[in-house]
Amino acid sequence: MRYPAGPDDPEHPATPGVRPFLRGKEAPPAPQEVAPALRPFVITSGRVAAVDPDIGLETQVSALPSAFYARLSPEQRAIVQLCRDPLSLAEISAQLRMHFGVTRILVCDLRAAGHLDVHVLQSDFPDPDTIMRVIRGLRSIL
Amino acid sequence: MPEPPRRKAPVPVKIIVAGGFGVGKTTTVGAISEISPLTTEAEMTMESVGVDDPGQASAKTTTTIAMDFGCVTIDQTLKLYLFGTPGQSRFSFMWDDLVRGALGALVVVDTSRIDDCYPAVDYFERAGLPFVVGVNTFNGQLGYNLDEVRWALTVRDEVPVVQFDARFRGSVRDALLVVLDQALNKALRMRQ
Numbered sequence: 001m002r003y004p005a006g007p008d009d010p011e012h013p014a015t016p017g018v019r020p021f022l023r024g025k026e027a028p029p030a031p032q033e034v035a036p037a038l039r040p041f042v043i044t045s046g047r048v049a050a051v052d053p054d055i056g057l058e059t060q061v062s063a064l065p066s067a068f069y070a071r072l073s074p075e076q077r078a079i080v081q082l083c084r085d086p087l088s089l090a091e092i093s094a095q096l097r098m099h100f101g102v103t104r105i106l107v108c109d110l111r112a113a114g115h116l117d118v119h120v121l122q123s124d125f126p127d128p129d130t131i132m133r134v135i136r137g138l139r140s141i142l
Numbered sequence: 143m144p145e146p147p148r149r150k151a152p153v154p155v156k157i158i159v160a161g162g163f164g165v166g167k168t169t170t171v172g173a174i175s176e177i178s179p180l181t182t183e184a185e186m187t188m189e190s191v192g193v194d195d196p197g198q199a200s201a202k203t204t205t206t207i208a209m210d211f212g213c214v215t216i217d218q219t220l221k222l223y224l225f226g227t228p229g230q231s232r233f234s235f236m237w238d239d240l241v242r243g244a245l246g247a248l249v250v251v252d253t254s255r256i257d258d259c260y261p262a263v264d265y266f267e268r269a270g271l272p273f274v275v276g277v278n279t280f281n282g283q284l285g286y287n288l289d290e291v292r293w294a295l296t297v298r299d300e301v302p303v304v305q306f307d308a309r310f311r312g313s314v315r316d317a318l319l320v321v322l323d324q325a326l327n328k329a330l331r332m333r334q
C-alpha cells in the first residue's frame with residue numbers, strides 16, 4: 001500500500017473506522033465465544049476430560065500430593081514435577097517444549113485425576129485494585 | 143510423591159504485545175522481562191481477507207504460531223505476564239484464549255510498515271480490549287509523526303498513540319503504564 005501523505009491528501013482520503021484492507025467488506029464478525037464445535041472433549045488415558053476454556057496461558061498450576069503419582073505418563077510426571085512451585089501453563093509449555101494445546105489437555109486431565117491444583121480466576125477482567133497494584137509495582141520495581 | 147507446594151500461587155495478569163513481524167515485539171518483551179523470553183506454540187485462527195478482490199469469500203485456517211513471553215513479579219501475590227503475538231498483514235486473527243482475562247494490549251508499529259498492525263488493531267477493537275499503539279522508534283527515527291500514524295490507523299480518539307523504544311526498559315515500562323491506565327479506566331467503568 002501507499003502511505004497517506006496526511007489527512008488532506010486528496011488522492012487518499014480518510015475512511016473513518018475502515019482500515020484499507022477491510023474496505024468494501026461486510027461488517028467484520030464480532031469476536032466469538034469459543035465455538036461449540038471447538039470445545040474439545042479429549043480422550044486421555046481411556047477417560048474423557050473436558051478442556052476448560054478458562055485455563056489460559058497465564059493460569060497458575062501447582063502440584064498436589066497424590067497416591068497415583070507412579071502411574072503417570074512421562075509427560076504428566078514432568079508437569080507435576082515442574083509445578084512443585086506454582087507455574088503458568090505458558091512456562092510449562094515452554095520448558096517441556098510442548099504445544100500449548102497439548103499442555104492444556106494434559107493439565108486438565110491431571111486436575112481431574114487430583115494431581116494438580118489449577119488456579120482458575122473468577123472474574124474475566126482484573127479489578128481496579130489489582131491494576132493499581134501493577135501500576136505501582138511497575139513504577140517502583142523498574 | 144511430590145511435596146505440597148512451597149509457595150502460594152500468585153494472581154497472574156497479562157498484557158499482549160502485538161504487531162507485524164520484525165516490529166520489535168520480542169525486543170519489547172525481553173527489555174522488561176525478568177526472565178529471558180520463552181517461547182510457546184499455540185493455535186491461532188486466521189482469516190484471510192480479500193485485499194485485491196474484497197468480494198472473495200474469506201478462508202479460515204488454524205495455524206500454529208510461536209509466541210514469545212516474559213514476566214515481571216510485582217510481589218509474592220501478583221505476577222505480570224507479557225505475551226508477544228505475531229499478526230500478519232492480509233490475515234485477521236481470532237484468538238480468544240489470548241484476550242480472555244487480558245488487561246490490555248500494546249500494538250507495536252514500525253512506521254515503515256504501518257499496515258502490518260491493522261489485524262491487531264481490528265481484533266482488539268472488536269474484542270473491546272483496551273489497547274495502545276506504540277510506535278517503535280528504530281534508531282530514534284520516526285518515519286511519520288504520531289498524528290500521521292493515528293490518521294493512517296483511524297483509531298478512536300481515546301486510543302493513545304505513543305512513541306517508545308523497544309530496546310529500553312524504562313521506555314517499555316512507560317508504554318505499558320499507558321496500557322495499564324487504559325485498563326484501569328475500563329475496570330472502573332465496569333464497576334459502576
Ligand SMILES: Nc1nc2c(ncn2[C@@H]2O[C@H](COP(=O)(O)OP(=O)(O)O)[C@@H](O)[C@H]2O)c(=O)[nH]1
Pocket residue numbers: 161162163164165166167168169170226278279280281307308309
Ligand atoms: N535499532 C533498533 N532495532 C530494533 C528495535 N526494535 C527491534 N529492533 C531489531 O529489529 C529486529 C526485530 O525485532 P524483534 O523484537 O525480533 O521483532 P518481532 O518479530 O516483532 O519479535 C531485531 O533484530 C531487533 O534487534 C529498535 O527500537 N531499534
Ligand SMILES: [Mg+2]
Pocket residue numbers: 167168169210226
Ligand atoms: Mg518475535
